Structure formats: structure tokens, C-alpha cells
């Protein structure tokens with residue numbers, strides 16, 4: 312009997328664990344180690360953050376789902392990896408520290424034959440002084456979104472009688488996840504209009520993108536009206552139409568009560584005042600450590616300096632001009648330990664997707680690469696497939712999920728409402744541009760599309776129900792694509 | 794053509810350098826009949842993308 316241990320029960324880890332268990336049956340064990348007791352459909356946190364959904368609408372308890380599936384669930388966080396075992400334990404294992412199940416604080420060694428790291432991001436609020444002081448809010452977790460809505464409603468209340476300033480965007484020069492902030496700013500604007508207070512709100516965008524619509528993917532080109540046009544044009548159009556001002560190329564370097572200080576790509580400094588601000592923190596790896604058999608720290612062998620796990624990527628590509636689509640990992644297997652894989656946000660990308668830029672002062676200001684839901688889940692499924700085949704005797708991974716060979720569908724909400732809602736429905740192929748295959752724009756422009764409208768909103772709302780259904784392993788769950 | 798929906802745009806501001814949707818284009822965005830057609834079209838596009846992405 313082989314044992315697969317999955318660290319992290321989020322989008323990619325849950326997908327990997329549930330498919331692996333389905334394919335392996337009861338002959339082999341699947342263990343999920345994750346500190347959360349509930350699964351969260353993170354994209355709908357945006358609607359929690361504006362009071363259009365409740366926390367209960369976007370989460371469900373994991374224990375009954377894993378029990379039904381026959382998955383061994385440990386509500387704990389992984390702390391360290393021991394890929395060659397230790398002097399006392401012959402087998403490879405991880406150490407975990409319980410966060411629930413009545414064993415809070417207890418530690419344990421969990422042995423494995425195969426290990427998937429799907430631990431997602433550490434929300435690194437500490438990277439910007441003041442970002443962790445409660446002056447701003449976040450929508451990255453369901454609880455953060457509940458709090459964000461509470462604060463937003465206070466500002467909406469004040470806006471009935473006086474002007475209020477809202478600032479939305481990224482809280483550091485090296486952030487990713489601009490898409491979430493994009494959705495939040497447009498949803499706030501939509502709710503403000505509905506509440507009849509739009510005229511009393513100044514709503515401003517601030518981000519580390521060098522142009523609006525970069526989204527950490529170097530933007531994208533769309534075919535519209537006989538032209539192939541940059542997402543910059545469409546993003547600027549939408550911000551203008553909805554009366555949103557923007558500050559771009561900004562590294563927020565300090566947050567105080569009601570004020571965010573920043574440095575721009577041209578080296579100048581500025582500050583924005585706010586009554587309400589939602590600034591996404593930068594992401595890092597969750598800080599797992601790794602040790603050799605005799606206890607030496609081998610973290611740097613397995614993890615990149617940012618804490619993400621090294622996989623089969625080309626980490627020596629160098630400058631932007633040398634980047635190739637083939638730098639991106641395909642099997643997501645760790646090069647040193649062939650029974651360890653990393654999926655979703657947890658793997659170390661070879662380099663950004665957007666062109667790196669810095670101010671004359673040397674401050675790096677550019678988006679780091681996003682790993683959105685669809686690619687994350689596809690990686691989880693592909694790696695689960697490979698591991699199942701390896702357990703059954705395959706000498707190496709049999710499936711790939713490469714961000715420069717796969718597309719992504721992304722639906723960004725711009726306001727909720729069955730007849731009044733809108734969302735930007737985008738498809739992009741491939742996620743990472745391949746300038747050798749698609750010279751000029753890097754993407755297949757017949758598969759890279761985008762439009763805003765009510766249809767996008769309907770799709771976004773349907774996906775909310777579909778993905779919760781799938782994650783709960785309800786009948787037909789395998790038919791719903793990642 | 795009336796330009797009331799553009800009254801917030803100041804000449805020479807960053808907003809003035811962008812495309813501004815016409816009233817008709819904005820109407821189409823929430824026109825249920827048109828959006829129903831777009832709903833089907835987008836779903837087809839996304840399905841093709843998913844098929845192309847799975848290895």
C-alpha cells in the first residue's frame with residue numbers, strides 16, 4: 312500500500328487529493344494535511360466583501376467530504392519536510408502541527424511515498440510597513456472579506472452625507488493577484504451606484520502594473536472591430552467609463568491610518584489618502600523547512616528564496632530577453648526528490664510573466680506571476696494522474712500541466728445582479744506568452760478573447776455553484792471541468 | 794449624438810485617451826436577449842479552450 316500526502320486543501324490540493332483517491336481506490340492511502348476546517352471558494356470572497364454573499368455561502372466543512380471520500384484528513388499545518396527520513400525514521404516524512412480535531416498544538420510525523428505541496432501563498436502583509444496594522448482590509452480569505460464588508464458599510468453610511476475616498480489595489484511593488492483587486496473595485500463601484508451614494512465617493516486604483524490591464528501576465532491582445540488591441544485599451548476604457556482614477560507603476564512602501572505612501576516607476580514619491588482601502592499583500596511561500604537525514608537544513612535545495620518549491624522549471628533563464636515558454640515547468644516534479652511535486656501557487660515559477668521593471672532608485676515594481684484557479688486545479692489533477700500512474704509502476708510522471716501550453720478562462724466580476732450585473736469573461740491561450748510560436752503578441756489570438764456583459768456575470772455565478780458542487784464531491788463532480 | 798455619458802471626462806486627462814463605449818454598446822451589455830446569445834458563445838469558447846488545454 313502506497314501513501315500520498317497532500318499538503319494544503321485549497322483549490323489545487325483538494326483537486327489533487329480527490330482525484331487521486333478516486334483513481335487509487337482503497338488499495339492506497341491519500342492523506343490531506345491542511346490547517347483549515349473549511350474549504351473556501353475564494354473567487355466569491357469578492358461578493359462577501361461587498362455584502363452580496365455571506366461567509367456561509369462560500370465555505371463548507373471539509374471533514375464530512377473527506378470522510379465520504381475515504382481521505383485521511385489531518386487538520387494541521389505542515390512544518391517541515393524530511394525527504395530522506397531521519398536517524399530515527401527510515402521513511403520520508405513531514406512533520407505537522409495540528410490546528411484542530413482536538414489536538415491543537417500537537418506535532419506528528421506523517422510518512423509518505425509521494426508528496427504534493429499545494430500550500431498556496433503566505434499572505435505577506437509584513438512586507439509593507441503598516442499593511443499589517445489594520446489600516447487597510449483584504450479579501451484574500453472569507454474572514455478577511457467579512458471584515459472588509461463591515462468596514463465598507465461604515466464608509467457607505469458616511470457617504471450618505473459626506474465625500475469619502477476609497478483606494479483599491481496592490482499593497483507592494485511585487486504583488487500578484489491584481490484580478491481580485493480589479494473585481495473588488497468594480498463591485499464597490501456597482502454597489503455604490505445601487506446605494507445611490509456614487510457621487511460622494513472618490514474611488515481610485517493603485518497597482519504595481521506598468522499599464523492597466525497587465526494583470527501580471529504582460530497583458531493580452533484581443534481581436535475587436537478589425538483590430539488586435541492590447542488589454543490596456545480595454546482596461547483604461549472600463550476604468551474611465553466607471554469614473555475610476557488610477558495610479559500605476561506604484562510600490563506602496565508605507566501605510567498609515569488613512570494614508571498610503573508609494574514610489575512610482577519614475578522614482579517620484581506620492582501618497583494617497585483614504586477612508587477605506589483594500590490593498591492585496593504580496594505572496595510568498597508558506598515557510599516550510601526541509602532537513603536531511605542527519606538533520607542538516609536543506610531548505611535552499613528544495614525551495615527558492617521566496618519560499619516556493621523548486622520544480623522542473625528553468626531557473627537560469629536570466630534577463631527578460633532570454634525568457635522562453637519552455638522555461639515553465641511541465642510535470643511539476645521536484646528535480647532532487649522525484650516523489651515530491653508542487654502545484655498551484657506553491658511551485659516556484661522560473662521568472663515573472665510581466666517584464667521586470669525598477670525605478671531609478673532600484674526599487675523593483677512589477678507584478679509577479681499569477682496562478683489562477685483553473686491552471687492551479689489543472690496542475691493538481693495532472694500531478695494526481697502522474698502519481699497514480701507512478702504508484703502503478705510508471706517510471707516517471709505521465710501527465711503535464713504547463714502554463715505556457717495551457718489556456719485559462721477567467722471571469723472577473725464587475726458587479727453582481729441577475730439583470731444588472733456584469734463581468735469580463737476572458738479566455739487566454741496560452742497563459743504564459745509563447746513569442747516563438749505566436750510572434751508579436753505571444754498568444755493565439757483566436758483563443759484569446761474578452762468581453763464584458765451580463766452573460767459573464769451569469770457564468771461567474773454559475774461557476775460559484777458548480778465549483779462548490781464539485782468540491783463537495785456531489786454526484787457528477789468529475790464531469791465539471793477544472 | 795448626445796455625449797452626456799462622457800461628461801466626466803476632462804480633455805487631456807488619462808481618461809480622455811481611451812475608448813469610450815457608445816450608449817448602444819452599453820445597452821447591449823445588459824440586454825437579456827443579446828446576452829443570452831453571448832452566454833452560449835462564451836461557453837463554447839471556454840469549452841474549446843478547456844479541450845485544448847488538457848493533456
Ligand SMILES: Cc1cc2nc3c(=O)[nH]c(=O)nc-3n(C[C@H](O)[C@H](O)[C@H](O)COP(=O)(O)OP(=O)(O)OC[C@H]3O[C@@H](n4cnc5c(N)ncnc54)[C@H](O)[C@@H]3O)c2cc1C
Pocket residue numbers: 318319320321322323324344345346347353354355356357387388389390429430431432450451452488490491597654655656657682683684685687721722723
Ligand atoms: C479574492 C480572490 C479572488 C480570486 N478570484 C479568482 C477568480 O475569479 N478566478 C480564478 O481563476 N482565480 C481567482 N483567484 C485565485 C485563486 O484563488 C488561486 O489561484 C487559487 O486559490 C490557488 O490555489 P492553491 O491551491 O495554489 O492555493 P489555495 O487555494 O490558497 O490553497 C492553499 C491551501 O494550503 C493551506 N496551507 C497553508 N499553509 C499550509 C501548511 N503549512 N501546511 C498545509 N497546508 C497549508 C491553506 O490553508 C489552503 O487551504 C482569486 C484569489 C483571491 C485572493
